[in-house]
Each structure stands twice: as structure tokens, then as C-alpha cells.
Amino acid sequence: MSVVIVGTLDTKSEEIGFARDVLEEQGLDVHVVDAGVMGEPEFEPDTSAAEVAAAAGTDLETLREDADRGEATAAMGEGAAAVAQELHDEGVLDGVLGLGGSGNTSIATAAMRALPYGVPKLMVSTMASGDIEPYVEARDVTMMYSVADVEGLNQLTRRIISNAALAIVGMVANEPEIETEEKPTVGITMFGVTTPGVQAARERLEDRGYETIVFHATGTGGQAMENLVEQGVIDAVLDVTTTEWADELVGGVLSAGPERLDAAAETGTPQVVSVGALDMVNFGPEDSVPEEFHDRNLHVHNPQVTLMRTTPAECAELGEIIAEKLNAATGPTALALPLNGVSMLSVEGEDFYDPEADAALFDALRESLDDHVELIEVEADINDEAFVDAIVDRLDEYVTAQNTGE
Template identity: 75%
Template sequence: MSVVIVGTLDTKGEEIAFARDVIEAEGLDVHLVDVGVLGDPEIDPDTPASDVAAAAGTTLEQLREDEDRGAAMEAMGEGATAICQQLYDDGVLEGVLGLGGSGNTSIATTAMRSLPVGVPKLMCSTMASGDTEPYVGARDVAMLYSVADIEGLNQLSRQVIANAALAMVGMVANEPDVEVEERPTIGITMFGVTTPCVQQARGLLEDRGYETIVFHATGTGGRAMESLIEEGVIDGVLDVTTTEWADELVGGVLNAGEERLEAAGEAGIPQVVSTGALDMVNFGPRDSVPEEFEERQFHVHNPQVTLMRTTVEENVELGEIIAGKLNDATGPTALVLPLQGVSAIDAVGEDFYDAEADGALFDTLRSEVAENGVELIEADAHVNDEAFAQLLVETLDGYMQEVGAAPTDG
């Protein structure tokens, strides 16, 4: 068994050597990937920095001559990604550990995010106590705060680095006792305000023999689902909650990027899509909402989450965007509209009930969805009604049967 350590051996050689020794003392092999560009390595690497640079289509000499630290970090991240992927394909990499400050954290986690979910990934970093989203992204990257800077060995750094090394040993050396069933897997998107729908749908799907993975539609959740679709982990999609597009369009904090709603269509797998939580844009605490939105309608979900109602105009744009994404799909695709409301707070008597805004969304989708490519289904129900969940499941299960991907014993 082998652990790959990604580090800048020109500045962190002593600390990385200590981590290597801890791991090797536990009986595992270590492969050192040097991503330092400033000078000669303090300890011998298994993959030298020159090879990492070459994997990114450049040279160490060029990176040093350019004197552009940002460009050098980007290149070494690209090279480390290629190296780690090759080591994984060759069976050398069974876990990857990174140690360092902002530079190596960026490089090492770039490589980590390229590896499949389930491969142990741990970054011991000075950056681990702040906003870790740029480093973790939509992958299972674990981050351990180093407390002090990783600069020299002392009573504190030895303990933290040893803990990181032993954590990696534990993950690599111990096969998890996890039951794995070969069942068709359905990706489902959920928000708090669409939870009743998803819980009912998940139960119905599992009763029919499907495995389900639920993604919280918080930006990273949507990106994670799209990524796993691309990897072939997910066989069908029940995209109940497309709210991330509202944040992408308006400027909320939970956007999933412009590629959201593309992976299933490109992969040609069955997808059933709805309009869950498109009535809202997400922000942090109430006082964090940009001043430009001050006159809008808000709902304080909790002290850390403030929701803003989408307008008629925004819903027209959302309808155009979603229809455009679905029209490009190459596999069976349905768009199911809950005409009585798209979230728990978008129902008669609730804070975000707005028949005009919802109507603008539905009318736009009706006019923009391609009749020859997308099945448009309208339900006189609320998104959280049991009947709506049943309709979603029956539609998706029908598509899965059509393409021969349904459970054989469901």
C-alpha cells in the first residue's frame, strides 16, 4: 500500500520527511511528488518538480524566469493533477496527503479534486480554518488545520503532522466494512423547502430497487452531482430542486456554476427535472444581503440564511435558461411543473406565494421547451404533495425501464 505526499520539497523538506517517516514506520510505502519551484529539494523526491512542470507543458526554468507566482502555482497544480492521476491509474496512489501553506494547499488540493470519491485525501494546511470551499470543492477532501505555520519541527508541529500522517495510514490501511449493492443509482437534489417531496420520492425509488444519493442544492451539492454523473456513478437523475440557478442568475451565495443541468443531458441518462425552490435566492445573515436588494421581499430562514423572493422578470430568465439546458439533452428528459407552488414557503398563505412570478416561470418553460425533445408534464399539485412525488418517480422509472437501466428485481 502506498501514500502519495504532494509538497514543496524546496521549502518543506524537513516537515514532509517527518510525515514520510511516520507513514513508513506503519508499514506503508510513500511516494513523494515535489511541486516546489523556488530551488533545489531538501530531500530526494520520487517524482521531481521538473517532471511535474513537464506534465503541465512547461519547465521549471520557464516558471522561474517568468517570476509569476500565481502562474507557477497554477501550472504545478495542473502538473500534479496529471501525475497523481497517472499514479492512481498505475495502482501506486492509494491515498494522497498534502502539507503546507496557501501555495501547496492550492496545488495539492487541485490534484486531490481530480481523484475519484472514496480515494483518501487529506490536506494539513494553514488555510484549513477559513473558507475551505476553494480547496475542497465538490470532492471528499479532508482538511486539518496546522495551528502553527508548517515551518520547522517543534513540539506542536510534530504532533499535528504525525496526526495527519497517521490519519492517512488509517484510511489507506483499513478497508471500510461498507456493503455495496449493484443497483441502479439515482441522483436527487433537495433543499429544506423541498424535503417532503424528496423524502417521499426517495422511499418510492428504493422500494422499486434503486439506490439513491441525495445532494443538498447548496452550490457544491449541485456541482458534486454533475461531477458524479460525468464519472458514470449516477444512472438517472431526479432533479427536484433546481434553485442553484436562481443564485447563479441573481447573485446569491449558493450557485453551482453555468454548467449546472448539463451533465445528465450530455451523458444521455434519464432525467426528470422540476422547479423546486426557484422562488428564492440565498444569502447569508440578513445584514450581508447586498444593498441593491434592500427593497426586495425576504424570508429569514435562520440567523445564517436569508432568502429573497425571485421576481417575475427573473423567473422569465430562469425559464429560458432551464429550457435551453434541457433542450440540449441527448437522453430521455421530462420537465414536471408543480402548479400549486415550488417550495414549502411558496404556497397559498406562505411568505413567498406569488402566483404571478410562478406563472411567469411556468409560461416561459411551456413556450421554450422543445416539444420533440422534452416531455412537459404539468401537475395541479404543490411540489411537496405526495401525489407529485409519485408522479416524478413513475416518470423516471418509466424512462429507466425504456433504456434498460431499471432494477431487475425491483
């Protein structure tokens, strides 16, 4: 078993050397990748900084002469990612460990994000108690707070680094035996307000012999599903909850970015897409809602989450965007509309009940969809069994037809 350590040996040789020694004492092979730019390492790495720079299409001397820390960090991150991918392809990378401050965290996590899901990835970082989204994105990177700066060895840093090294040992040396069956895998998107419908859909699909992976539509959830569709891990998509597009359009905190809904379209993956939770934009605590929205219809979901009802104009624009995304699909695609409510909160009697806004969304979709995208309309809300049956049946038909060549 082999662990790769990605680190800046010009500033962290002592600490990385200590982590290497702990790993080797446990019987693991260690491959050290030097991502330092400005100085020389105190010991010889297995992959030099010059090799990392070359993997990014540049050279170490140029980075040193330019003396631009941001440019150097970006380049070494790109190079470290390429090196990590190559080591994994060669079968000499079973896990990755990184330790350092913001610069090395940026570089090492770039390498981690380049690796497949399931490969152990552990970053000991001074940044781990703050906003870690830029480092983790939608990948399975484990972040561990270093407490003290990763600078020198003392009673605290020795213990923290040892704990991290032993943790990565546990990950790579005790790979779990996971039962896998040859089942088609369906990715499903869910939000709290679409949970009953998604749970029912998941159970129906599993009863029919599918494996399901449910993604929480919180921005990174949608990104993770898109990544897995691109990698071919997911064979079909039941995209019940496309709420992340409302946040992308209006400026909420749970956007998945403008590429959301692209992966299945580009890969020809069978998909049934709906409009779950497009009645809402997400913000943090109520006092975090931007002043421009204070007169809007707000719903405090919990102390940390405040929801805002989308307007008819916003819903119409969302309909046009989603239609454009689905029109680009190269595989079997259906859009399913729950005409009696797109979430728990938009059914009659609830806070976000707004027939005008829903009509604007539905009309825009009807008018903008190309003929090759199938339109399914159900007189039910998104969590109703009639709607669940309709979307599960259609996706099952798509997958069955694809598998039988019909």
C-alpha cells in the same frame, strides 16, 4: 498500501520528510511528489519537480526564469494533478497527503481533486480555518488546520503532522467493507423547502429497487451531482431542486455555476427535472443582503440564511435558461411543474406565495421547451404525494425502457 505526499520540497523538505518517516514507521510505502519551483529539495523525491512541470506541459527552468509565483503555482498544480492521476491508474496511490501554506495547499488540493471520490485525501493547511471552498470545491478533500505555520519542527508541528499522517494511515489501511448491489443509482437534489417531497420520492425509488444519492442544492451539492453523472456513477437523475440557478442568475451565495444541468443532458442520462425552490435566492445573515435588495420580499430562514423571493421577471428568465438546458438533452428528459407551489414557502398562505411569479416561470418554460422534452404538469405543490408519484413513475419508466432497450 501506498500514500503519495505532494509538497514543495524547496521550502518544506524537513516537514515532508518527517511525515514520510511517520508513514513508513506504520508500514506504508510513501511516494513523494516534489512541487517546489524556486529551490532544490533536501532529499530525493520519487517524482521530481521537473517531472511535475513537464506533466503540465512546461519546464522547470522556464518557471524559474519567469519568477511568476501565480503562474508557477497554477502550472505545478496542473502537473501534480496529472501525476496523481497516473499514479492512481498504476495502482500505486491509495491516499494523498499534503501539508503547507496557501501555495502548496493550492497545488496539493489540485492533485486531490483530480482523483476519484472515495480515495482518501487529507490536506494539512494554514488556510483550513478560513474559506476552503476554492481548495475543496465539490470533492471529498479533508482539510486539517495546521494551527502554526508549517515551518520547522517543534512540539506543536510534530504533533499536528503526526496526527495527520496517522489519520491518512487509518483511511488507507482500514478500507471499509461497503456492501454494493447491482442497482441503478438515482441522483436527487433537495433543499429544506423540498425535503418532504424528496424524502417520499427517495423511499418510493428504493422500494422499486433503486439506490439513491441525495445532494443538498447548496452550490457544491449540485456540482458534486454533475461530477458524478459525468463519471457514470449516477444512472438517472431526479432533479427536483434546481434552486442553484436562481442564485447564479440573481447573485445569491449558493450558485452551482453556469454548467448546472449540463451533465445529464450531455451524457444522455435519463432525467426528470423540476423547479424546486426557484422561488428563492439565498444570502447569509440578514445584514449581509446587498443594499439593492433591501426592499425585496425577504424571509429569515435562520440566523445564517436569508431568503429572497424571485420576481416575475427573474422567474421568466429562469424558465428560459432551464428550457435551454433541457433542450440540449440527448437522453430521455421530462420537466415536471408543480402548479400549486415550487417550495414550502410558495404555497398559498406562505411568505413567498406569488402566483404572478410562478405563472411567469411556468409560461416561460412552456413557451421555450422543444417538443422532445416531455412536459408534466400536476395540480399539486412540489411536496404533495400526487406530484411525487408523477415524477417517480416517469423516471422509473425512462430507466426501465432504457434497460430493456424499448
